[in-house]
Amino acid sequence: MTNEIPDIVIGRLPIYLRALTRMATTGDQITTSSHELGEQLGISSAQIRKDLSHFGEFGKQGTGYHINYLIDQLSQILHLERAWPVVLVGAGHIGHALANYSGFRPRGFSINWIFDNDPDKVGQAVNGLTVQGMGKLKGLIKQEKVRVAILAVPVSAAQKTADMLIEYGIKAILSYAPINLTVPEGIHVRYSDPVIQLQQMTFYLESEE
Amino acid sequence: MTNEIPDIVIGRLPIYLRALTRMATTGDQITTSSHELGEQLGISSAQIRKDLSHFGEFGKQGTGYHINYLIDQLSQILHLERAWPVVLVGAGHIGHALANYSGFRPRGFSINWIFDNDPDKVGQAVNGLTVQGMGKLKGLIKQEKVRVAILAVPVSAAQKTADMLIEYGIKAILSYAPINLTVPEGIHVRYSDPVIQLQQMTFYLESEE
Numbered sequence: 001m002t003n004e005i006p007d008i009v010i011g012r013l014p015i016y017l018r019a020l021t022r023m024a025t026t027g028d029q030i031t032t033s034s035h036e037l038g039e040q041l042g043i044s045s046a047q048i049r050k051d052l053s054h055f056g057e058f059g060k061q062g063t064g065y066h067i068n069y070l071i072d073q074l075s076q077i078l079h080l081e082r083a084w085p086v087v088l089v090g091a092g093h094i095g096h097a098l099a100n101y102s103g104f105r106p107r108g109f110s111i112n113w114i115f116d117n118d119p120d121k122v123g124q125a126v127n128g129l130t131v132q133g134m135g136k137l138k139g140l141i142k143q144e145k146v147r148v149a150i151l152a153v154p155v156s157a158a159q160k161t162a163d164m165l166i167e168y169g170i171k172a173i174l175s176y177a178p179i180n181l182t183v184p185e186g187i188h189v190r191y192s193d194p195v196i197q198l199q200q201m202t203f204y205l206e207s208e209e
Numbered sequence: 210m211t212n213e214i215p216d217i218v219i220g221r222l223p224i225y226l227r228a229l230t231r232m233a234t235t236g237d238q239i240t241t242s243s244h245e246l247g248e249q250l251g252i253s254s255a256q257i258r259k260d261l262s263h264f265g266e267f268g269k270q271g272t273g274y275h276i277n278y279l280i281d282q283l284s285q286i287l288h289l290e291r292a293w294p295v296v297l298v299g300a301g302h303i304g305h306a307l308a309n310y311s312g313f314r315p316r317g318f319s320i321n322w323i324f325d326n327d328p329d330k331v332g333q334a335v336n337g338l339t340v341q342g343m344g345k346l347k348g349l350i351k352q353e354k355v356r357v358a359i360l361a362v363p364v365s366a367a368q369k370t371a372d373m374l375i376e377y378g379i380k381a382i383l384s385y386a387p388i389n390l391t392v393p394e395g396i397h398v399r400y401s402d403p404v405i406q407l408q409q410m411t412f413y414l415e416s417e418e
Contacts, residue, residue: 010409010412010413011409013408013409013412014404014405014408014409015389015405017408018387018388018389018402018404018405019389022364022388040389040391041389042389077412078408078411078412079411079412079414079415080408080411084407084411086407093305093306093309093310094306094310096302096305096306097302097303097305097306098403100302101302101303101403103387103404104403104404107404107408108404108407108408108411109404109407147414148407148410148411148414150403155231171414172407172410172411172413172414174403174406174407174410178227178312179227179231180224180227180228180249180250180251182249188410188413188414190406190407190409190410192401192403192406193227194307194310194313194359194383194401195223195227195312195313195316195317195318196223196224196227197383197399197401198293198295198317198318198357198381198383198399199222199223199226199287199289199316199317200219200220200222200223200399201357201381201383201397201399202287202288202289202293202317202357202381203219203222203286203287203288204219204381204397205288205356205357205380205381205397206288
């Protein structure tokens with residue numbers, strides 16, 4: 001079934017999950033509708049119904065979706081029943097911000113280790129974690145069967161570090177280095193580059209002024 | 210012309226620009242091809258040619274693209290001839306990382322001001338900038354005609370702060386708060402949420418193990 005569902009649909013599920021979780025924690029409501037969800041997210045209700053229909057029948061005509069039930073189902077679909085242990089590589093400014101971010105654990109991830117190749121950083125404490133040297137990375141990933149990594153190293157080290165992570169067993173990388181990584185089939189990569197996102201908006205700006 | 214070009218095409222231009230800039234700064238080559246660019250980016254060469262053809266004729270059959278010329282053209286298309294002044298709201302961990310990031314200026318942006326509503330943070334120095342109180346935000350945006358903002362405040366303050374920024378004249382917001390913002394027509398928003406990106410990958414993981 002997995003192979004039949006477009007990536008773009010999978011890409012929207014976490015956004016639905018985030019909105020539903022917010023409804024569940026801030027409001028009194030027990031149910032919602034594709035219409036209400038769509039209004040909040042700027043996505044058409046038809047699109048939401050179609051996306052969810054790939055995975056089964058979650059709502060009833062007229063009564064909508066039971067919020068907590070849909071949260072459970074989406075969490076299962078996205079494999080978030082357990083917290084994924086995450087290794088963070090790079091203890092610079094971005095690495096520090098990520099290690100201090102409290103938003104990972106409630107949503108299925110736990111940064112359990114932080115590594116850096118800078119001897120000055122190794123041994124430092126970052127939000128309760130001790131920065132470890134790269135020599136220990138291989139053993140850690142293999143022993144703990146870590147599958148998810150966050151890469152927050154400079155551009156110059158990004159490809160080399162990604163190659164290492166993949167060799168050791170990492171299957172999914174979220175990279176903060178502003179460079180496209182070359183990875184083998186079956187390895188998943190997402191990028192976070194604020195400049196790309198800003199440039200995607202400035203295209204639209206000048207003509208308006 | 211702007212209205213005819215799909216957002217998804219605009220979204221790829223900064224990625225082309227980033228790859229071309231890297232070619233120009235790290236290699237000896239003067240020209241490249243849609244094939245080479247596509248290989249690096251995991252995008253088909255036909256897609257690249259089609260995307261670029263929206264804006265004119267940049268390459269020649271057989272000789273490919275002149276890298277520096279294409280960089281100039283893409284920079285103009287994306288309105289990056291000048292550095293956009295950016296106001297950063299939020300001087301927490303993420304705000305600090307962003308204020309310390311040296312990758313903005315070479316690519317068309319300059320974080321010139323940082324604001325926070327926490328009296329303990331106001332007056333602090335962050336990478337040469339002094340954190341200012343929110344009371345000065347309106348005057349600054351209006352006087353300096355700032356159009357681009359980065360929002361790095363907690364979820365609870367995100368919508369309220371976005372509303373304020375928009376009221377004062379901001380047209381493009383890059384938000385790090387994990388919540389969907391409601392904004393008027395004509396205002397551009399992009400989101401950075403590492404958990405969404407991780408969840409988009411874990412869907413594919415468990416079945417492989």
